[in-house]
Amino acid sequence: MFQAKSRKIKTPYYLILPPQFLIWVVVIFPLIWAVYISFHDWNPTISPQRTFVGIGNYLAVLRDIRFLSALGRMLYYSGLGVTIQLVLGTVIALALVEYIRSPRIRTTVLVLFLLPMMMAEAVAAQMWTLLITDTGTINNILVWLGFSPVGWRAKELALTTIMIVDIWQWTALPLLIAYAARISIPEGLYESARLDGASKWLILRRITLPYMRVPLAIAFLLRFMDSYKFLDKVFIMTYGGPGTATELPTFYLYQTAFSYFKVGYGAAMSWIFGFIAIVAMFLFWRLAKSV
Amino acid sequence: MITVSVSHLVKRYGKKVALDDVSADIEGGSFFCILGEPGAGKTTLLRIIAGLEIPEEGNVFFDGKEVTLVPAQKRDVAMVFQDFALYPHLTVFENIASPLRASRMEENRIRDSIQLVAHFLKIDHLLDRSPLFISGGERQRVAIARALVKKPKIALFDEPLVNLDFKIREDMRAQFKLMQKEFKQTIVFATPDPVDAMSMADQVLVLHEGKVQQLSTVWEAYFRPANLFVATYLGFPPMNVIEGELRTINSQTVWQASSLQVEVTDRVGGEREKERTVLLGIRPEHIVLGEEKELKVRWEGEVVLSEVVGSDTIVHVRVDDEVVLRSFVPGIYRVAVGENVKVGFERGDVYLFRENGETLAFPKRFWKGE
Numbered sequence: 001m002f003q004a005k006s007r008k009i010k011t012p013y014y015l016i017l018p019p020q021f022l023i024w025v026v027v028i029f030p031l032i033w034a035v036y037i038s039f040h041d042w043n044p045t046i047s048p049q050r051t052f053v054g055i056g057n058y059l060a061v062l063r064d065i066r067f068l069s070a071l072g073r074m075l076y077y078s079g080l081g082v083t084i085q086l087v088l089g090t091v092i093a094l095a096l097v098e099y100i101r102s103p104r105i106r107t108t109v110l111v112l113f114l115l116p117m118m119m120a121e122a123v124a125a126q127m128w129t130l131l132i133t134d135t136g137t138i139n140n141i142l143v144w145l146g147f148s149p150v151g152w153r154a155k156e157l158a159l160t161t162i163m164i165v166d167i168w169q170w171t172a173l174p175l176l177i178a179y180a181a182r183i184s185i186p187e188g189l190y191e192s193a194r195l196d197g198a199s200k201w202l203i204l205r206r207i208t209l210p211y212m213r214v215p216l217a218i219a220f221l222l223r224f225m226d227s228y229k230f231l232d233k234v235f236i237m238t239y240g241g242p243g244t245a246t247e248l249p250t251f252y253l254y255q256t257a258f259s260y261f262k263v264g265y266g267a268a269m270s271w272i273f274g275f276i277a278i279v280a281m282f283l284f285w286r287l288a289k290s291v
Numbered sequence: 292m293i294t295v296s297v298s299h300l301v302k303r304y305g306k307k308v309a310l311d312d313v314s315a316d317i318e319g320g321s322f323f324c325i326l327g328e329p330g331a332g333k334t335t336l337l338r339i340i341a342g343l344e345i346p347e348e349g350n351v352f353f354d355g356k357e358v359t360l361v362p363a364q365k366r367d368v369a370m371v372f373q374d375f376a377l378y379p380h381l382t383v384f385e386n387i388a389s390p391l392r393a394s395r396m397e398e399n400r401i402r403d404s405i406q407l408v409a410h411f412l413k414i415d416h417l418l419d420r421s422p423l424f425i426s427g428g429e430r431q432r433v434a435i436a437r438a439l440v441k442k443p444k445i446a447l448f449d450e451p452l453v454n455l456d457f458k459i460r461e462d463m464r465a466q467f468k469l470m471q472k473e474f475k476q477t478i479v480f481a482t483p484d485p486v487d488a489m490s491m492a493d494q495v496l497v498l499h500e501g502k503v504q505q506l507s508t509v510w511e512a513y514f515r516p517a518n519l520f521v522a523t524y525l526g527f528p529p530m531n532v533i534e535g536e537l538r539t540i541n542s543q544t545v546w547q548a549s550s551l552q553v554e555v556t557d558r559v560g561g562e563r564e565k566e567r568t569v570l571l572g573i574r575p576e577h578i579v580l581g582e583e584k585e586l587k588v589r590w591e592g593e594v595v596l597s598e599v600v601g602s603d604t605i606v607h608v609r610v611d612d613e614v615v616l617r618s619f620v621p622g623i624y625r626v627a628v629g630e631n632v633k634v635g636f637e638r639g640d641v642y643l644f645r646e647n648g649e650t651l652a653f654p655k656r657f658w659k660g661e
Contacts, residue, residue, distance in 0.1 A: 188376035191343050194363040195370050196390035196441075206389070210380045 038267035045261045057268035067269060070249045073159055077248065078227040081163040086220050088167070089174030094208065097182050110179065117172035125236035128165045153238060155245045162233050162246060170226070174219040181215035182208065217288040224284070228277055249273050292319030292477055293354040293444045295340060300349035302335050309335040310346070311501040317445070317479060317494070322471050324492030324509065325481040326524070331498040333481035337447045340479065342366045353444065369438035370447040373454065375430050377422040383433050384418040390441040408436045411473060428459040439474055448480045452487060464490045485525045489513065497521050519648040522572055528605050530572045530642070531616045537569050546571050546643070551611055553588055553641060558652040569651065572642035575619035579635050580606060589635040592616070597626050608634050
């Protein structure tokens, strides 16, 4: 009797053991291991010897100009890029609802906008790489229209080019979220506002945007998280170059740990980078709640 | 105060005809009631007057000026929706203020206007609250305040009482009437409940399946209904209707349904020859139970049901194999099921309808102007 009871209680624990094991092996242990490594100087290609350096790695990362400028680039790329995606997505979603009355046409247009998002990141990056070469399709069109060709992958423009490609691919996500948020606003509120004599601008400001606030904040967060860990397009389109012009923290981190094999230094950098993410999310939620 | 006219309105939703050739004049300053069952076209008519819908045929006039295609924003009309459509993210004050903000009124004038209307509707204490956290009755008063605060040319109410409980509904009926007098506001009020119409309306438009059944004062619709639909719709409990035939017996015209007879010579005039099947209508409130010597028509029957509604009683009496009459007895009237009772009514209170529902004869009571 007693045995049966205790077995019953234990069963759930047995059941979650396999995933528990996986999480420990794949997530928790590497995290702890990374903390341990980050206090050491270790290059496994030179020697298996790990030298304890205390917080030396951390101090070095914080003084590393290359890391700090990569952070600056990420701020530009994420801040501007995600904002544009969000604004553009919202505007398109509102325009779809406002100007396209036929549900069938509206769905068709929406699906067309969503197509880029359904493409694999690597495929999109490869496709755009071909389009933006100096003699690629885009420059050919520009020349045909009478403009001079643009050096899309030149030092000054490369990061912006990647940003544009990312906007092309990912505006669909905030668009989808904004569309869903907009059509869930009760139509009665709009009719009520029209009877109040409210202008379209006032309706947008007093009904539509306040209603869409939370879904839009979530869309921003999702895109910001994605851009934070952003790597694929840089890797394929420019490989961080020319020079370090498109080197984002993730790419520099990858280089440090897996190309230069400065593993301890890389671990310290990833902890700092992770900490910044936590602080950013925390600030973001505080902000989202207060608005 | 303006006069609103609609003429020959037709509106379809797909195959369903919501309004079928509807015309009406709504006088400035009057309380105008649109009465009809759910789906009769009441809301559609309100929405066309408001400018939220455009009719397929017909026109809308405000003081003789055509406004059929003028958008809602420019009509200066207010509407209280069935679900109130308050902005949940704004306070009660901001909800009421929204039409004034749209017209760019000065802040202190906004405050004064809201104070005035909020005081009248007894919602001053709610102004800082969110509409999510007030009761249904309060929410409705907020919606009314929002409609009245801008002093619209015309205020439209779409079944505002149906979502409220019985007690509040009673209070609100009185409030509506007072409010209309206080603000000298033209009110168009759509409702499925004839009690609303009878307690508040100056004029009533009875709609059925998109067609106008009657447009008249509410008492005229009650005493002189245009057809069987209006007759049975206005009044609670609904009118008793018995199918019978007109016969000539000893040179008198008699309505007869098996054992039941009512002499109606002076009521049908020369029409008696043409009519065979005739429906007889008698309102439950005109049927008296017991021995009343004065009454001209007296039948006998057996009580099949006695229901107490509020503080009155409705007694169902079987007077013939297939005929059960409802009698409305004021007060609580105790009678046992199965008991034999006498029912009686005045000949003059009887309505007669043709087989197609058209009214053949009204009760005499109204002719004397009683």
